[in-house]
Structures are given as structure tokens and as C-alpha cells.
Amino acid sequence: MAGPRPVVLSGPSGAGKSTLLKNLLKEYEGVFGFSVSHTTRSPRPGEENGKDYHYVTREYMQASIDKGEFIESAVFSGNMYGTSKASVQAVKDKNLICILDIDMQGVRAVKTTDLNPIYISIQPPSMNILEKRLRDRNTESEESLQKRLDAAQVDMEISKEPGIFDIVIVNDNLDDAYGKLKDALIEEIKKVQKNNLS
Ligand SMILES: Nc1ncnc2c1ncn2[C@@H]1O[C@H](COP(=O)(O)OP(=O)(O)OP(=O)(O)O)[C@@H](O)[C@H]1O
């Protein structure tokens, strides 16, 4: 069988992408695999190297990009992030649906490749709610928080442009948003489940 289509989850920092994708990975074990990005930011409490991100230095990351090892990379809130070819290939090799959690720069870059993912934007109900969620998460310095909110404003505008995303999900009530995400992916999920049984 041709491998399942990957899924790009994008949207403002704090919109709930990681929360939703963790739910998917838990409910559909053996169906989805996470493309572990590289980043130069420091790990947050509870994050694991190799699971949440590959935490690397700027020098290492730049050298890897220069060697052509990345599908896309971006600078977000002062740190480098990128999707390596190896991270996506590792998920594809297992015939799982590969999920990429990437920012808008990454979305634009992936659109120039032959990855052909389903593009999903996760949006917050409002800027005020987004700011509250980010503050309550307690992971950002004031400077980082402001950079993320500035980027969010741009992201929320771009997500309204037709043709960029296949579906835009507003993450107000978490269960409702998760239901919509599953609905959007059900065809691909069924294909992988069928393949797992055969
Ligand atoms: N529907 C929701 N209602 C209330 N809180 C939520 C909801 N969805 C997510 N959250 C909370 O909002 C915070 C931000 O969510 P999350 O970390 O999943 O965002 P994110 O989009 O992955 O952010 P980043 O891009 O910075 O990684 C978390 O503390 C999470 O528990």
C-alpha cells in the first residue's frame, strides 16, 4: 500500500496543538507517529530529548541544515526549529501517519515539497484566551511570551486565507476540537487500521 498521508498541525503557540496530538497518539497507538523536530530551545520541565524534540546547539543545527538534512527549518521566537528528513522517514518506515507540529513558515516550506500532507490549523477562540493559556502554561519568559503573541496575531490572519489549510479547527472546548480533528483524519486512520489487521 502507498503510505498514509502525513498530517501537518499548525497554529499559534498555545492554541493546543501538542495537547490534541498527544490525545491522538494515545488513543490511536500504532496509527500515528510524531515527527520529532530539532530545536535550539531548552527543554521544558517534563520534556524528553528524542521524544518531544531533539535538543541541539545552533552550530549543530546550522551544520545539519547546510548538509541538506532538513525538509524545512525556521526561526521562531528567537530559536531554531526544523523537521529532519530522518524524523519523517522513521515514522513512514513504520507505515504510520506522520504528524508534524510546525509553525507557519514550516507550512509554507512543506508546500514546496512532495510530502503531500493534510494541512490542519488549530486556532484559539481569541487572543485573550490564547494569552491566558500561554501564561497559565508557565513555560515562557515575558519576552518569549510577547514574541509568541506577536506571531500568533499574524498566524490567525494567515489561517483565514483560502487554500492554505484543508481545515481550520477552533480549539475552544477541548473535546469538541478533538472530535473535529478525528473527523478530519478518519479516512486515513481507517486505512492504517485496515492495513494493521491484514
Ligand atoms: N481547549 C482547551 N481549553 C483550555 N486549555 C487548553 C485547551 N487546549 C489546550 N489547553 C491548554 O493550553 C496550553 C497550551 O496548549 P499546548 O501546549 O497544547 O499548545 P501548543 O499549540 O502545542 O503550543 P506550542 O506551539 O507553544 O507548543 C496548555 O497548558 C494546555 O493544557
Ligand SMILES: Nc1nc2c(ncn2[C@@H]2O[C@H](COP(=O)(O)O)[C@@H](O)[C@H]2O)c(=O)[nH]1
Ligand atoms: N517550522 C517549524 N516549526 C516548528 C517545528 N517544531 C515546532 N515548531 C513550532 O515552533 C513553535 C514553538 O514551539 P514550542 O515547542 O517552543 O512551544 C510552535 O508553533 C511549533 O509548531 C519544526 O520542526 N519546524
